[in-house]
Amino acid sequence: MPKLVVLYPPPTDVQIFEGRYRSEHVPLVMERIEGLRKFVAAKVIGSPMGAPQFHRVAELYFDSIEALQAAMTAPGGQAAAAHAAEISTGGAPVLLIAEDDGPA
DSSP, X not given: OEEEEEEEOXXXXXXXXXXXXXXXXXXXXXXXXXXXXXXXXXXXXXXXXXXXXXXXXXXXXXSSHHHHHHHHHSHHHHHHHHHHHHHOTTSOOEEEXXXXXXXX
């Protein structure tokens, strides 16, 4: 199952970012991104190599790469991407397309 991975750098103001992320961004993602099958968000709490490079990680799962691409080019996906960039005050979020490995 392909997924869009979004990595948010540490924000300039953690409290403001967290408030906007939870009250504005998560509902926008859940309501407006077509074909979204699963949404997993995590707050980074540390790194074994010192200060973490990222503050939050989000994973958006889709049925296919085509569904992911269609969702992110649709108006809802574009609105969510623009909002992510707006609230990411520590720098632009990093976007990756990935797929989980199957069982070994």
